[in-house]
Amino acid sequence: MSGIVIVGTGQAGFQLGASLRQGGYREPITLIGDETHLPYGRPALSKAYLMGKTNAAALQLRPSAFYADQSLTLRVGERVAEIAPTLQRVILTSGEKLSYDHLVLATGSRNRPLPVPGAALPGVFQLRTLADADALKAALHDVKAVAIVGAGFIGLEFAAVCAGKGIAVTVIEGANRILARSVSPLMATAVEATHRAAGVHFAFGAVVSAILERNGRAVGVAATDGSNYAADLVLVGIGVLPNQELARDAGLPVSNGIEVDETLLTVDPAISAIGDCAHHPSPHSHEGRVRIESVQSAVDGARCVAARINGQPGSHVAVPWFWSDQGAYKLQIAGLAAPHDLAVLRGSPDDGAFSVFCFREGSLVGVESLNKPGDHMIARRLLEDRQANLTPEQAADTTFDLKASVA
Ligand code: FAD
Structure with a gap:
């Protein structure tokens, strides 16, 4: 038996490995992840970690001994370059080939890039990984003013952290309110008021046209209406894109994520997809299908696939839920x-x-x-x-x- 290969060692990939073993799966399980750390939780990165209230070790989902105890082969710092579905193999960037009985794509999502001049300048940050958070944390030391592009969860959580440190914060948002894709206007108004009370400024209806530059560094943000927002540091938080290219290149259907059925199986009976990268049917979605970026969806989806592989098929129908700590x-x-x-x-x-x-x-x-x-x-x-x-x-x-x- 070749066993299970899991691509991605984030919340979903980790949970799948753990749940497979918990459910009695005895064949080899290999987890491959291109980040170099042991699997860790992302939520604290934009909250307690940036505030210095927790450290990297505390973010780990399990200590290293867990993987040996559970006979989980964890290969971090390695990347899957290609899937050969007819041969039931993945090919790593090193050229190594690994066979699978079942392949699970838990490739997550990546930050959406800001398509404007200056977006790659020093002083412009994004926040997805522990490495991003470390870079941001180090840079925050001598910062007086921050501009945040995007009033979504990451931008607002970062705004609360900065305001708590006494840093001047302006959130620049193209829509006319915060969290426009995520919460009702009633809730958005109340949350915005809490940020304003903490000293955060908002510029709504402001579409960023460029990052301002001086001496090769970002010094603020320019908007299409001619307004400029000076800042020592710019954080871009404009959403994520699903990591679906591996699946697409293997001929699997993708749209806003990798297309799976209610059991999280792709059209290939030997390949599933879970977590941020999966676009799945949901009885809770008005459109019938949804891609959810949350710890709960990653964990519940992983449990659903583990149960199926262990002989107890079921549907991924749990009620979605989410949290965001802002100050x-x-x-x-x-x-x-x-x-x-x-x-x-x-x-x-x-x-x-x-x-x-x-x-x-x-x-x-x-x-x-x-x-x-x-x-x-x-x-x-x-x-x-x-x-x-x-x-x-x-x-x-x-x-x-x-x-x-x-x-
Ligand atoms: P990911 O965590 O993205 O993991 C996928 C992994 O696969 C990544 O390490 C990626 O690099 C790797 N990978 C991709 N392609 C390959 C490849 N070809 N080969 C090898 N490895 C590959 N959710 C909440 O519910 N509440 C919160 O408060 C909250 N806060 C958050 C704060 C931050 C800063 C962030 C970034 C996210 C937050 N989330 C929160 C969202 C939540 O963390 C994600 O929904 C969850 O991590 C998704 O898990 P995942 O395993 O699907 O994907």
């Missing part, structure tokens, strides 16, 4: 709320802790909670329970016991 605020999201036709408040933004319940055609489709972990936990159960029948009036009534709606 003193924890934003938690359950479900996929876009699009929704009705959003109701439970609690008040003035209290600094509240939730937004989003409905589509009378059904609850998503719940966003700020510093309300109890609401978030119940929301996940409400969204899981297809029989739950919460009305907008009940959601808005803080005296109504949400648990009463869960079977």
Whole structure:
């Protein structure tokens, strides 16, 4: 038996190896990852790690002994260059060939590049990997002003870190509000207010046209409307692209990610895809298919594939959920709320802790909670329970016991 080859040693790849062994898989398992570190979690990179509240060792998903104990062959610092699907082999950049019985692509995603002059200048950063975070952390030492391109999760988490260090922060965003792709306007307004209270400035409707340069370094950002934003450091956080080229070059269908079925299998019965790189059917998505960038989706998808390989096939249908820590605020999201036709408040933004319940055609489709972990936990159960029948009036009534709606 050649066993399982997993490409990518991020959250999804790691979890698959661990869950396969936990479920009793006895054949060889090889994990190949092009980062040089042991598998680690990314979420703290834009939060506790940059604040100096945790270190690289604490980010590791397991210590090195785990891989030997579990007979997982971990090959970090190596890259898969090609898949030969008819031979059931992968070819590494070194030229080495590895055979597989089943191949799992857990190749994740990479930062979307900013297509403007100056984007490669020293002083312009992105944040995806531990190496990115180390570079950013070192550069932050003598910085007085930061410009952040993009008001998504990474940009806002970084804004909170910088504001906490007393650095002047301007977030430049082409849309007219923060988190335009991710949360309701009600929640966006409240989160924006928390950042403004911490001293963060926002420029909305501002499309970046160039990185400003002096003496070969970035010194700010220029927008198409003629505005300039001076900064000692620029962080670009404009989303990610799925790493799907390996799959595409092997002839597998790709679109916004590697196309898989509800069990996360590609059209090739010997190849699956999980985590950030997978575009899969979802009963929670309005469009029927979705690619989700979250720890929960990476972990649940890996468990689903491990169970299938271990003889217990099932579908990847877990309710999506996500969190983002921004300064003193924890934003938690359950479900996929876009699009929704009705959003109701439970609690008040003035209290600094509240939730937004989003409905589509009378059904609850998503719940966003700020510093309300109890609401978030119940929301996940409400969204899981297809029989739950919460009305907008009940959601808005803080005296109504949400648990009463869960079977
Ligand atoms: P990845 O973590 O991207 O891992 C894929 C790995 O495969 C990478 O190491 C990549 O280099 C490697 N690879 C790709 N191609 C090859 C190849 N050909 N050969 C070998 N190796 C290859 N999610 C949350 O839910 N909550 C959060 O608060 C949160 N915060 C985040 C903060 C940051 C800074 C970042 C970057 C992400 C955050 N996320 C958060 C998202 C979450 O971390 C990702 O969704 C998750 O890591 C996806 O895991 P993955 O294994 O699919 O992909």
